[in-house]
Amino acid sequence: MTDVISFDTHQQHIWIHGERPPAPLRFDEATGIQHVYGHREAMEVMGDPITFSSDFQRLFPAEFKFGKELTDGNMVRMDPPGHTKLRKIVNRAFTPRLVADLEPHIVTLTNELLDEVGDADRVDLVDAFAYPLPIIVIAELLGVPPSDRDWFKQLMRTELYSSRDALLDFESEVERRLADIRQVRAYLAEHAAERRHTPRGDLLTLLVEAEVDGERLSDDQVVNFANLLLIAGHITTTSLIGNTVLVLADNPAQAARIRADRTLVPGAIEESLRMYPPFQRILRATMRDTELGGHEIPRDRLVSVWLGAANRDESVFSDPHVFDPARDPKPHLAWGRGAHFCLGTPLSRLEGRIALNILFDRYPKLRIDPERPPTFLPSPDFTSVRELPVVLR
Ligand code: HEM
Numbered sequence: 336m337t338d339v340i341s342f343d344t345h346q347q348h349i350w351i352h353g354e355r356p357p358a359p360l361r362f363d364e365a366t367g368i369q370h371v372y373g374h375r376e377a378m379e380v381m382g383d384p385i386t387f388s389s390d391f392q393r394l395f396p397a398e399f400k401f402g403k404e405l406t407d408g409n410m411v412r413m414d415p416p417g418h419t420k421l422r423k424i425v426n427r428a429f430t431p432r433l434v435a436d437l438e439p440h441i442v443t444l445t446n447e448l449l450d451e452v453g454d455a456d457r458v459d460l461v462d463a464f465a466y467p468l469p470i471i472v473i474a475e476l477l478g479v480p481p482s483d484r485d486w487f488k489q490l491m492r493t494e495l496y497s498s499r500d501a502l503l504d505f506e507s508e509v510e511r512r513l514a515d516i517r518q519v520r521a522y523l524a525e526h527a528a529e530r531r532h533t534p535r536g537d538l539l540t541l542l543v544e545a546e547v548d549g550e551r552l553s554d555d556q557v558v559n560f561a562n563l564l565l566i567a568g569h570i571t572t573t574s575l576i577g578n579t580v581l582v583l584a585d586n587p588a589q590a591a592r593i594r595a596d597r598t599l600v601p602g603a604i605e606e607s608l609r610m611y612p613p614f615q616r617i618l619r620a621t622m623r624d625t626e627l628g629g630h631e632i633p634r635d636r637l638v639s640v641w642l643g644a645a646n647r648d649e650s651v652f653s654d655p656h657v658f659d660p661a662r663d664p665k666p667h668l669a670w671g672r673g674a675h676f677c678l679g680t681p682l683s684r685l686e687g688r689i690a691l692n693i694l695f696d697r698y699p700k701l702r703i704d705p706e707r708p709p710t711f712l713p714s715p716d717f718t719s720v721r722e723l724p725v726v727l728r
Pocket residue numbers: 389410411412422473563564567568569571572575608612613614617618668669670671672674675676677678679680682683
């Protein structure tokens with residue numbers, strides 16, 4: 336194991352390569368954050384949205400909060416019953432069928448991006464492929480014209496390639512992110528307004544038209560949900576593709592097995608997500624005094640659930656540091672759990688499966704470039720390759 340080790344710059348948080356957190360829970364006096372590492376405890380937190388609220392912003396000082404116009408419709412920060420209602424409406428538009436129908440298009444896009452690589456022997460797989468693919472898919476799904484793709488890509492890079500930890504340095508983070516988010520919002524708002532007058536066959540149109548019990552989404556809700564899809568949907572899938580290529584390079588015997596038996600591809604994707612979840616942690620805020628894993632936790636405490644740690648909990652996963660594409664069952668938490676379980680799971684799984692199969696088909700000798708080691712996103716919130724130089728032939 337050489338490359339993946341670089342992920343581990345935050346050893347206190349990430350249970351990786353045999354290191355273990357001291358206990359399933361740890362309270363950090365300095366920051367006032369309750370850290371959660373155990374699988375059982377993580378499931379408990381995510382399974383109880385009434386006690387562990389996703390609206391953790393209320394614990395931040397007023398000047399650091401996003402206003403309602405930026406949060407209404409951002410379902411990942413909402414609690415039931417508002418969250419349940421919004422998710423129902425959104426589910427009317429963002430259906431499994433809509434995603435499944437994208438398969439031929441994603442195959443075409445994948446081949447087009449790889450065609451652009453031409454005869455080059457060496458390439459940064461993130462830059463050439465794993466980064467553009469998911470953002471193009473979501474942008475097109477929403478109805479963003481191809482001519483605006485590059486502008487979007489650029490904006491998304493500034494948002495996510497930050498080295499700062501948004502939680503500990505949120506003053507400058509919030510300011511910077513607000514400026515970016517406002518630009519994207521204004522753009523999406525213009526397009527959503529246009530769809531109300533001139534419907535098209537895209538997701539933005541479906542969102543403005545989606546209705547449950549006579550209720551539709553407001554303009555702010557459509558825009559913020561579309562913005563959430565853009566942010567939540569692209570970097571994670573980039574990570575999934577890049578991390579999986581890397582973990583396969585570190586496990587050549589398993590890689591050969593998967594190449595030979597493609598029914599193992601979905602299992603390989605889930606196992607990669609288990610070991611290297613793109614979102615490393617999710618946050619909650621306690622709504623009342625409670626108890627977790629035998630510890631008292633008071634009301635109004637910020638709770639940080641470390642998914643990578645929970646995914647290597649030995650009480651749930653045997654040999655947790657071993658990559659096993661045939662692992663069964665695999666109750667990993669990379670997609671979250673409970674009310675907020677990732678809405679983009681079918682899309683990401685589809686993109687990951689197509690990407691891996693086509694990479695296998697086109698490049699039988701694909702390997703990590705021995706002269707240029709991969710780099711990783713510096714934020715502790717993500718587990719993701721940033722550059723993945725590979726040799727294709
Ligand atoms: C490998 C790829 C992905 C991973 C690992 C991932 C991970 C997650 C996680 C952990 C959550 C739960 C957050 C929480 O409980 O606070 C979540 C929620 C969400 N994800 Fe994903 N995601 C991925 C891809 C996508 C894609 C492609 C989309 C959209 C196209 C998407 C859209 C969403 C949305 C809308 C939510 C909020 C759901 C809710 O609050 O009810 N995700 N995701």
